[in-house]
Amino acid sequence: MKITYATEPDLAVDEFADLLSRSTLAARRPADDRERLDRMLRGADLIVAARNAEGLLVGVARAISDFSFCTYLSDLAVDEAYQRQGIGRELLRQTHAAAGDETSLILHAAPAAADFYPHVGMEKYDNCWRIRRRGDTTD
Numbered sequence: 229m230k231i232t233y234a235t236e237p238d239l240a241v242d243e244f245a246d247l248l249s250r251s252t253l254a255a256r257r258p259a260d261d262r263e264r265l266d267r268m269l270r271g272a273d274l275i276v277a278a279r280n281a282e283g284l285l286v287g288v289a290r291a292i293s294d295f296s297f298c299t300y301l302s303d304l305a306v307d308e309a310y311q312r313q314g315i316g317r318e319l320l321r322q323t324h325a326a327a328g329d330e331t332s333l334i335l336h337a338a339p340a341a342a343d344f345y346p347h348v349g350m351e352k353y354d355n356c357w358r359i360r361r362r363g364d365t366t367d
Contacts, residue, residue, distance in 0.1 A: 231286065231315060233322050236277040241266040243285045251305040272302065276322045278315050286310040289319040291327060299327040301335040 241262050248254040248265075258264045268290070269275065278287030287306040293299035301323060306315045324333045336356070 229313065230281045231278050231310075231313075231318075233276060233278050233318060235326055236275050237272075239269055239275050239277060239285075239288065241269060244269060244288065247285050247288055247305055247307060250307040250309070252308065253303060253305040257303070268302070274299070274323060274326055276319055276326065278306070278310075278319055280310070287315045287319050289323040291323050293327040293331060295328050295331065297331055299324070299331040299333050301333060304335065 245259055245262065245265055248257050248259045271292070272290045273293045273295070274289075274291040276289045276291075277285055280286050285307075287310065288303065289301060290303040291299050291301045301320070304316055304319060306319070320333065324331070327333070336358075
């Protein structure tokens with residue numbers, strides 16, 4: 229199965245929402261709020277998309293970066309039908325390469341995906357802190 233990867237700074241909000249619904253990430257994102265999803269996309273510094281041979285969006289990495297020291301991976305979503313094919317790993321690799329190898333790649337893992345990250349070379353850290361979004365009750 230041929231998958232192509234490219235940075236897509238103008239990714240369409242409807243494609244993003246559709247992918248979220250086909251991945252496990254929709255449960256932890258405002259998938260039904262197109263305006264908020266649009267702000268999320270426009271506020272990203274880096275969006276890497278994975279598409280199948282027909283052009284369907286099957287994976288996306290959305291990141292905020294200073295392109296010098298740190299890159300926060302806000303979203304890593306892969307269509308459930310395309311998981312376990314190396315797409316997530318390649319999205320991480322492409323995102324890190326585009327942001328610069330001198331940056332640290334940082335993310336807050338979804339509970340269902342926590343076992344994936346050690347397999348792709350990421351280290352777990354326990355010294356992370358946050359202030360939750362207003363009304364947020366999920367991880």
